Amino acid sequence: MDFTDVSLTALRVFRAVAERGTFTAAAESLGYTQSAVSRQIASIERAAGTELLERRREGVRLTPAGRVVLRRATVVLDQIDATARELSGLPAEGGVVRVGWFPSAGGVLLPRALAALRRTDPAVRVVGREGATPELVRALRAGSLDLAVLASVPPFRPPDAESPPLVLRTLTERALCVAVPAADPLARGDFVDVADLRGRRWIAAPPSDEDRLMGVWPGLDERPDIAHTARDWLAKLHLVAAGCGLTTLPASLAGAAPPGVRVLPVRGGPQEQRRLLLARLPHPPAEPVVRVAAALRAAAVEIGAPT
Template identity: 80%
Template sequence: MDFSDVSLTALRVFREVAERGTFTAAATALGYTQSAVSRQIASLERAAGAELLERRREGVRLTAAGHLVLRRATTVLDQIDATARELAGLPAQAGTVRVGWIPSAGAALLPRAVTALRRSHPAITVTTREGTTPALVRALRAGSVDLALLATAPPFRPPDTESPPLTLQTLTERSLRLAVPAAHPLARGDFVDVADLRGQRWIAGPSTGEDKLMGVWPGLDERPEIAHTARDWLAKLHLVAAGCGLTTVPVSLVPAAPPGVRNLPVRGGPQEQRRLLLAHLPARLTEAASRVADALRTAALDADAPL
């Protein structure tokens, strides 16, 4: 085992692969070819004398040795980046907190928390990035974000099985709602019966890879008719307002719905609960990260107040 010749490029590529989950995604993010990414990983594994990534059809997974190298690589790269900033005369980033968030948390909860922090702790800088729950879990493991807002549905399993387990706190647990055009016959009442969802047209997110078919009411006993696909929640809600179909919506997004949309509970089937989780690595949070976590909890309490 000889790490003396390991390049910083190889460490950065390795961290990107660990975070993105595939060689292809890492290559795209870095602007490299996939073969260049493969060569960097191969050189790192030769230096380590061990396999760092378990190659699977759906992507890669860190081995035990890979987890160890990732922890060390993250420390080294963070130190190098901090040194570069100091040499360039830029301010230290000790007060910067990186937050990852799922789209349904970004429209209401996250802006509320950031606004409160500007008033209470103006020295803290919050940077954010959107992602799916699996992608954000990888980002936490790779050290690319400090905190993450994640979504989970019954049976509410942990977001991954890696060790050590992530520290998780439930911020909200609310029932899923149905977004209906205001002029739609289903919008006439105060709730929708699940039996009336048969034969409806749906607006859903694209179902690719790790993303599920978000937007169709879970458990329908028919193949849904997808009239429109959109990844962005607000785009889906505006399509609903235009009368293009129905979509599901987390309660946290109800205040962000445009005019022309009714958000109704669904009755007659199992309760479709959704939890919003605040996640971070089990290590003690910095003071700045703790302040941001407190602001997110407070914002979630406000959002979880009865509608």
């Protein structure tokens, strides 16, 4: 086992693969070819003298040795990045908190939390990105995020089976609703009967290997008629306003719906609850991370969600 010849490039590639879950996704994020990623992973596994990634049909998973290397690689890369910043005269990143969020959290919860944080803790800078829950969990494990706002559906299992378990706190738990065009007959009442959702056209997110079909009411006893696909929840709502179909929406986002859309609860079937969870690794968080987490919890209280 000899890590003296392992390059920083190989460490960055290894962290990207661990975070993204596939060689292809890591290559796209880094701007490399898949073969270049494969060569870097092969070089670091040769240095380790063992497999660091378990190859599966649906992607890769860290082996126990891989988790050790990832933990050490993250420390090295963070120190190199901090050194580069110091040498270039940029301020230290001690007050930077890296946050990832599930798309629906970006509509109301996150902006409200960040606005409050600018007033109370202007020295804390939040950077991050939107992503699917599995991707955000991998980023937490890879050390690329300090906090992640994740989506959870019944039966509300932990987001992964890795050890040690992530520290989780429920930010919101609200019923899933349906967004309908204001001119649609369904919009005349105060709720939608689940039976009236049969035979409707839907606006859904594109199919994904990691997330269930989003935008279609769960449990429909028919093959859904997908009129349009869009990842952006606001784009889906504007398509609803244009009369192009229906989509689903967490109740916490109802206030962000554009004109021409009514967001209504659904009755007549099992209630579909949705949770947003705040997740972090179990080690003691730095003070800026604590402050950002507190701002997210306070924002959840403001929008009427249980904590």
